[in-house]
Amino acid sequence: MDKTLEIEGTTFSDTRGKIKFFNTFDMSQIVRFYEISPDNTSIIRGWQGHHNEKKWFYCHSGSFVINTVNIMPKETTPNNRIPQRFVLNENSPVILEVPEGSATAFKSLEDGSKLMVFSDFTLDESMKDDIRFPLETWNAQW
Template sequence: MEPTIIKGNHFKDDRGTVIFNNDFNALGIKRVYTLENNSTDFARCWQGHKIEQRWFSAISGSFTIKLIEIDLWENPSKDLKVLEFVLSAENLDVLHIPKGFVTSIQADEEQSKLLVFADYELGEIKDEFRFPADYFN
């Protein structure tokens, strides 16, 4: 399965603005949290999951999300293909990250906030993998 963007949209009139995503199905979501980086110079990388899935949506500002599909979790190749996505709070786009990927999350604007959904509860399974920021080429 490949990562995909589930497109959101917005509607504005004299009453205000509604930002929505009518195509995002939250069935199976067990946990939700937000991430805020301290600086736009900092990238939160590389962390991922062999079993768990994640869904990301910018609720303030914007983020550049880089993804790498891992081949061997215990000793992955350092030259794997990097996919890049940009999420903005302008529309409620949701990036679905299937199992088997590690992420790098960098805020593009100060005070950006990322909403994260997960399909497993905290501690339900042991499925967190981290690699040094300079591990992948």
């Protein structure tokens, strides 16, 4: 399994407004995307993992804490693993690439936050690869 990777974007501003762009982000693997808008900042979504699916996360409104953890190899119990913590926010153009063999959990830090999630699997493929863990499986920092 590869490591979780932060893909940095760039912001350009002039009298017409601001543009955020990710010219180094290769989207050729992406087959679908969706947006998550939590109802409040106390909700933690996770842990959800995939052995084969890769995902990318982009915060376009507000901010989020995202924790990732390696769940490979499948045959071993991953309970003793330590999650990696990332903070994404609308003012810093960053895409978080989470490799296959990972589980994620996240929560918004501000009301009205919105998270875009990109996937290299169709919904049917993703559902067959879906693994859920109780929230208390790993001690993540929120």
